[in-house]
Amino acid sequence: MSTAPRGDVPGGGRYGEAVFRPEQAGEGERIDFGALAYDDITMTRLRALGAGPDWRCLDVGAGTGTVSRRLLDEAGVAGVLAVDRDVCFLGARPVPGLDVLQADVTAPDFAPGQFRLVHARFVLMHLPERDRVIAALAELVAPGGVLVLSDAVDLTSDLTPATPYDVAMRAMWQGLRATIGTDVSWVPSYPQLLHDAGLVPVAAEMHVPPLLPGSPISRFWADTWERSRAAMLATGLVDDAAVDAAVRYLGSDDCAALSAGMLTAWGWKPEDPR
Numbered sequence: 718m719s720t721a722p723r724g725d726v727p728g729g730g731r732y733g734e735a736v737f738r739p740e741q742a743g744e745g746e747r748i749d750f751g752a753l754a755y756d757d758i759t760m761t762r763l764r765a766l767g768a769g770p771d772w773r774c775l776d777v778g779a780g781t782g783t784v785s786r787r788l789l790d791e792a793g794v795a796g797v798l799a800v801d802r803d804v805c806f807l808g809a810r811p812v813p814g815l816d817v818l819q820a821d822v823t824a825p826d827f828a829p830g831q832f833r834l835v836h837a838r839f840v841l842m843h844l845p846e847r848d849r850v851i852a853a854l855a856e857l858v859a860p861g862g863v864l865v866l867s868d869a870v871d872l873t874s875d876l877t878p879a880t881p882y883d884v885a886m887r888a889m890w891q892g893l894r895a896t897i898g899t900d901v902s903w904v905p906s907y908p909q910l911l912h913d914a915g916l917v918p919v920a921a922e923m924h925v926p927p928l929l930p931g932s933p934i935s936r937f938w939a940d941t942w943e944r945s946r947a948a949m950l951a952t953g954l955v956d957d958a959a960v961d962a963a964v965r966y967l968g969s970d971d972c973a974a975l976s977a978g979m980l981t982a983w984g985w986k987p988e989d990p991r
Contacts, residue, residue: 732843732897736945739803745781747940748806751839752783753933755979758924759838759867760787762981766863768792772833775857777822778840781806782815788834789814798829823850831859838867838979843899848910855914860989864916868904870923870978882928882974885942885963888955892948907982916984925978928967934976935967 737744763784768774772794776785779799788794789812796814799807804819820827822837823844835857844850851866858864871890873883893899911919926934942949942960949955955963966972 732899735896736893736948739805741944743940744944745806747937747944748780749783750933750937750940752781754926754937755838755867755924756783756787758979759784759836759981760791762922762983763788763834763836763865764792766834766865766983768794768834771795773859774798774834774836775800775829775832777835777837777854779807779817782812782817784836784838785815786812794834798832800829822854827853829857831857831862833859833862834865835862836865839869841866842868842901842904843897845898847903848913851910852914855911855916855984855986858916858986860986862986863983864911864914864986865981865983866907866911867979867981868907869901870904870980871901872925872975872978877975878973880972880974881959881963881966882938882972884955885949885960886938886977888949888952888959889942889945891952891954892950893945895951896948901977904980907980908984911982911984914984916986919982919984921980921982923978923980926976928972928974928976930968930970930972935972938976939964939967 768788770793774788774794774797776797776799779785779801782799785797785799788797798816798818800818800820800822801807802821804817807817818829835854841847841850855864873886877883908919908921928935942964946960949960
């Protein structure tokens with residue numbers, strides 16, 4: 718999650734600088750709450766796509782490395798290169814077969830080779846020039862390999878009830894867009910962007926984890942709001958009392974809302990005709 722530069726947002730900087738700083742107490746735990754909510758779904762899809770013993774994999778924005786390690790432990794892949802702009806959460810957990818690279822995937826000279834699987838989750842939603850980045854990631858897919866992208870889809874709208882959760886989520890998305898450039902509005906275009914990058918066939922699916930008191934996804938959103946509180950308040954959509962009310966709402970049996978969904982799209986690199 719921490720690979721995303723946003724130097725073109727006035728006063729915002731990058732993911733991991735203005736907001737979600739790796740050195741901030743509890744940031745690794747926040748990332749792991751997200752992993753607990755989504756890793757099983759991610760692994761089910763990657764294994765269904767064929768991830769196995771002969772696969773060399775690239776995990777972009779690897780975060781705390783949960784997907785990278787599960788690819789090795791459960792799918793038995795040949796090796797994983799875990800890449801992040803800050804690898805403080807990766808270096809502390811060495812695993813045989815796991816290589817760690819600190820790098821900016823948007824840099825023109827980012828060229829670690831080709832892989833049977835290139836995976837990025839909750840990364841591109843924070844990046845500028847998304848079509849260019851997707852095309853660059855597609856170049857890292859070996860012939861016959863697959864590019865898998867997952868990102869958030871906002872399920873709030875003017876037609877959904879104005880629960881404390883919905884109010885906080887709208888402020889969060891607007892605040893993060895204004896500060897670090899996070900933009901989930903274009904995520905449903907993933908299948909077409911993968912196709913435009915020369916990948917065929919492409920497909921997509923979406924998962925919405927249930928918001929239950931004390932669940933990993935509920936704790937993830939509560940922690941995320943705390944870290945992005947200043948950006949949320951700056952929108953004028955919420956005040957401190959509204960954010961606090963939303964956190965309490967997540968932890969109560971009265972919570973009746975949809976979490977943001979995770980859209981996963983994938984596309985295959987055609988086999989080399991030679």
